[in-house]
Amino acid sequence: MVKAPCYDKNGLKKGAWSEDEDNKLRTYIQRYGHWNWGLLPKFAGVSRSGKSCRLRWMNYLRPNMKHGNFSKQEDDLVIDLHNKLGNKWSRIAAKLPGRSDNEIKNRWNTHLKKRVQGDQSGSTSLGPDHDHANPKVNLVKETYGSSNITAPTLDDETAGDFWTEPFLPDDDIFVPSCNYLLSPFNFEFNDYFNCQSSCHDVMTSDEFLWSTLDTYVEDNME
């Protein structure tokens, strides 16, 4: 189901993400945000490309991401939006809370495309409570239910921002007890790191970063 880990020519890891990598990336972004995807992996302590980190965050680690089966309402909304927008997965994803463009694309290619093709030669069988006139309403109903949360207006072009704006941590979010994660604003450590890494043309492993952190802590903390 997942790609086996391997390494590219720069020593950056590829393939499936480990739980440890997920935790490092999640923890870093929750604390400092994704201020620069290109540099973020180094500061977060993961041996991945910035692109890989961005993808992992956007598709899997972001808060409130749903995983698993799509509801009928979600399927209907994807079909409706695909009918209107075509393969604009990011725009479709902006209308589906908790679903990434990648997930929707996969859903379309593996299930919905066949269903739509089949429907063109027959009729659809939607649930009794399905709002045929407005599938968006179905999704909002299901997603928000009777909660007090106010959903964005799905017709609002800015609604996508509601789901993709920078994440602000709250008390419920898991944060490991590492007290010296790299901050882009921690210039003292940055200088220290650059000094320590000067003999390394390329940072080849996160072990190096963490060992440097350990050394830094030993040298600078009581």
Next chain:
DNA sequence: AAATCTACCAACCGCCTGAGA
């Protein structure tokens, strides 16, 4: 029980776009 096939989906790759120099 073993081999093969199929469906699924996480992740990668390459291209495009927009911002800044």
Next chain:
DNA sequence: ATCTCAGGCGGTTGGTAGATT
């Protein structure tokens, strides 16, 4: 006006689990 680069997007790949032979 042109170039560079980071971020984003959409198409594709490939590993795995489950189904089938």
